[in-house]
Amino acid sequence: MKICVLPGDGIGQEIVGQALRVLDKVGDKFGNTFETTEALIGGCAIDAEGVPLPADTVAKCKDSDAVLLGAVGGPKWDTIDPAIRPEKGLLGIRKELGLFVNLRPANLFKQLSDACYLRPDIVARGLDVIVVRELTGGIYFGEPRFDGVKDGERFGYNTMAYHEYEIRRIAKIAFEVARKRTGRVCSVDKANVLDVSRVWREIVIDEHKNYPDIALSHMYVDNAAMQLVRDPSQFDVIVTGNLFGDILSDEAAAITGSIGMLPSASLGESNPGLYEPIHGSAPDIAGQDKANPLATILSLSMMLRHSFDMDEQAECIDLAVEKTLEQGYRTGDIMQDGCKAVGCIGMTESVLANL
Numbered sequence: 001m002k003i004c005v006l007p008g009d010g011i012g013q014e015i016v017g018q019a020l021r022v023l024d025k026v027g028d029k030f031g032n033t034f035e036t037t038e039a040l041i042g043g044c045a046i047d048a049e050g051v052p053l054p055a056d057t058v059a060k061c062k063d064s065d066a067v068l069l070g071a072v073g074g075p076k077w078d079t080i081d082p083a084i085r086p087e088k089g090l091l092g093i094r095k096e097l098g099l100f101v102n103l104r105p106a107n108l109f110k111q112l113s114d115a116c117y118l119r120p121d122i123v124a125r126g127l128d129v130i131v132v133r134e135l136t137g138g139i140y141f142g143e144p145r146f147d148g149v150k151d152g153e154r155f156g157y158n159t160m161a162y163h164e165y166e167i168r169r170i171a172k173i174a175f176e177v178a179r180k181r182t183g184r185v186c187s188v189d190k191a192n193v194l195d196v197s198r199v200w201r202e203i204v205i206d207e208h209k210n211y212p213d214i215a216l217s218h219m220y221v222d223n224a225a226m227q228l229v230r231d232p233s234q235f236d237v238i239v240t241g242n243l244f245g246d247i248l249s250d251e252a253a254a255i256t257g258s259i260g261m262l263p264s265a266s267l268g269e270s271n272p273g274l275y276e277p278i279h280g281s282a283p284d285i286a287g288q289d290k291a292n293p294l295a296t297i298l299s300l301s302m303m304l305r306h307s308f309d310m311d312e313q314a315e316c317i318d319l320a321v322e323k324t325l326e327q328g329y330r331t332g333d334i335m336q337d338g339c340k341a342v343g344c345i346g347m348t349e350s351v352l353a354n355l
């Protein structure tokens with residue numbers, strides 16, 4: 001199995017480096033061979049090649065079975081030409097690989113329930129949601145778009161547009177994901193106001209005819225944002241468009257209180273999937289052995305599960321992470337009274353021992 005590794009900027013190098021140690025150990029333990037190749041993306045690519053996504057990186061990714069990404073960006077590149085900002089590398093690779101779906105699990109490890117921002121009685125009902133976000137359409141890519149001057153004053157607009165095929169394929173994935181969980185999908189839209197959302201809802205309902213075993217519900221996005229805080233246990237799988245998904249997946253993640261713990265997967269039809277932690281490059285702690293590597297290690301677990309059908313190996317990583325938390329090891333971002341402080345390397349050592 002060929003994996004293209006894109007460490008990126010800031011803590012990217014550290015967390016990806018540690019995750020690869022876990023991959024090696026899994027390979028040894030299960031007799032799997034993983035071949036890795038590294039490439040540049042984001043700020044480091046701008047420094048080396050003048051662009052955030054060099055052609056060589058795209059070629060290496062396309063030639064792989066899966067891609068593991070750290071994070072991109074940092075203050076060094078905040079003021080450069082917006083056309084070549086590090087984030088353009090991320091949007092670019094998603095587009096190049098045709099990654100139209102973003103799977104964003106937000107679950108709470110019971111050992112970290114103190115970190116959760118919700119009341120204990122609400123958390124006790126459960127927090128295990130996965131947001132299935134459409135990634136290559138909607139308002140982020142819709143044309144026409146405009147940023148300029150009209151009638152002597154600043155004026156701008158974007159277009160939220162969805163084709164039936166885009167809605168149908170993401171709905172299909174949401175129903176498939178739900179089948180492996182508790183079988184409930186909530187489709188989030190703004191069908192009371194937006195025409196595009198009425199099309200979205202109609203197609204989701206139509207696609208649902210192929211999944212009679214799945215319970216489908218619908219919710220307006222403003223209500224969904226509220227319900228996620230009031231009672232997240234009512235959700236299993238949330239499927240939604242690019243903009244609403246961007247916001248709701250971050251909200252769900254933030255509720256858990258542990259940004260350093262959450263992985264994500266971006267998948268396409270047949271191209272390699274891309275796996276990355278949801279957090280950024282954390283320039284404030286970069287190079288200090290303070291970063292929590294668990295979100296990246298759990299992204300690796302998602303890769304084994306979704307790209308390589310290695311459920312047993314993935315489960316093994318998940319359990320090793322859980323045991324590490326059980327043993328009280330904590331990086332600074334998830335530190336609790338009475339726990340043992342470790343750095344990025346120390347946390348990984350413990351996961352390796354538990355593997």
Ligand code: NAD
Pocket residue numbers: 011070071072073074075087090259260277278279280281282283284285290291292293295331333
């Ligand atoms: P961030 O996620 O990098 O950091 C937010 C806070 O969380 C910081 O205090 C950071 O120290 C902490 N944090 C994040 N990940 C951590 C980890 N693994 N372990 C311990 N602490 C962790 O978000 P930001 O500060 O808004 O952005 C910093 C840079 O990252 C910006 O340039 C931004 O554009 C970029 N960014 C990149 C991605 C990505 O690559 N997918 C996502 C978000 C932000």
